[in-house]
Amino acid sequence: MPEYRAPRAEMKKLAEGIYVYLQPFVFYSSNAGLIAGEKDGVVVDSLTNQYMIEGFLGKIKEISDKPVRFLINTHPHGDHTYTNHFFTEATVICSSKCREVTLQMPEDFIERARTEVPAMSFDGAKDTPQDLVFEKSLTLYQGGREIRLVCLGPGHSPSDTYVFLPREKIVFCGDILFSGTPPLSLAGSVLGHLKQLEILAGLEAEIYVAGHGPVVGLEKVLDARDYLETVLAEARQCFDRGLSFQEAAQTIDLGKREWTSAPAFFLFAQCARAYSDFRGEEPGSPLNVNLMELIPARQGQ
Numbered sequence: 001m002p003e004y005r006a007p008r009a010e011m012k013k014l015a016e017g018i019y020v021y022l023q024p025f026v027f028y029s030s031n032a033g034l035i036a037g038e039k040d041g042v043v044v045d046s047l048t049n050q051y052m053i054e055g056f057l058g059k060i061k062e063i064s065d066k067p068v069r070f071l072i073n074t075h076p077h078g079d080h081t082y083t084n085h086f087f088t089e090a091t092v093i094c095s096s097k098c099r100e101v102t103l104q105m106p107e108d109f110i111e112r113a114r115t116e117v118p119a120m121s122f123d124g125a126k127d128t129p130q131d132l133v134f135e136k137s138l139t140l141y142q143g144g145r146e147i148r149l150v151c152l153g154p155g156h157s158p159s160d161t162y163v164f165l166p167r168e169k170i171v172f173c174g175d176i177l178f179s180g181t182p183p184l185s186l187a188g189s190v191l192g193h194l195k196q197l198e199i200l201a202g203l204e205a206e207i208y209v210a211g212h213g214p215v216v217g218l219e220k221v222l223d224a225r226d227y228l229e230t231v232l233a234e235a236r237q238c239f240d241r242g243l244s245f246q247e248a249a250q251t252i253d254l255g256k257r258e259w260t261s262a263p264a265f266f267l268f269a270q271c272a273r274a275y276s277d278f279r280g281e282e283p284g285s286p287l288n289v290n291l292m293e294l295i296p297a298r299q300g301q
């Protein structure tokens with residue numbers, strides 16, 4: 001196996017004291033945020049492995065010598081939580097459902113991920129239950145800065161939270177928003193995800209920080225919403241005609257070229273979850289298909 005190297009990442013300044021740590025978009029390589037105040041720092045999401053988090057912590061130290069007092073997990077996926085334990089002085093905050101899912105993760109999940117995604121390193125990765133939970137929303141104040149955490153329930157994952165800075169008009173979207181690829185609702189609900197994107201668009205922020213991919217503006221949020229609307233409408237027709245979700249994924253006409261050129265995995269995943277929504281199943285409930293098998297094969301696409 002080739003030696004693992006953490007992807008080249010960049011700490012990008014978005015406004016005074018507000019930064020995003022941007023990693024290139026491959027599976028298990030996500031973005032994180034830093035909100036640096038006079039007394040302390042607030043971080044949005046940890047990363048997958050020790051090499052990534054050491055890179056991020058190094059950049060944080062270059063910006064501020066103040067302790068990171070709060071770490072927010074936007075949702076319970078490992079690429080946003082596995083290195084929580086590196087923030088030794090931080091209170092880790094998330095929605096109550098997010099903590100519940102973190103606690104329920106099977107013990108061998110990380111071991112299985114090592115096999116399923118061999119190109120990724122899981123050194124230093126572990127599930128660490130969060131310290132403080134909220135139901136719908138929670139506001140942190142960092143001096144005069146307001147940091148709003150709002151849980152939007154299931155969509156991308158079983159429980160997604162966004163972090164909004166109303167004065168700066170910046171929103172850390174977690175994985176409700178991907179940029180450069182279509183949205184992914186495999187672990188949540190396509191119907192829920194569509195609502196989440198509508199709410200993010202309604203914030204009319206100036207800067208949207210995607211969980212994966214570059215920072216974008218409102219237009220890309222509207223694009224993601226349109227994509228889900230199209231997938232839902234088309235998948236519903238296939239469902240009503242009695243087609244399987246695989247057949248739906250192969251026949252759906254997405255129209256826009258940038259959508260049709262995305263890896264096929266995205267559309268298969270969306271159709272599988274949309275069918276689950278149409279059957280009235282619980283958001284995030286296990287699907288009887290191993291779509292994860294498709295992911296390693298599509299790495300680097």
Ligand SMILES: [Zn+2]
Pocket residue numbers: 075077156157175
């Ligand atoms: Zn995720």
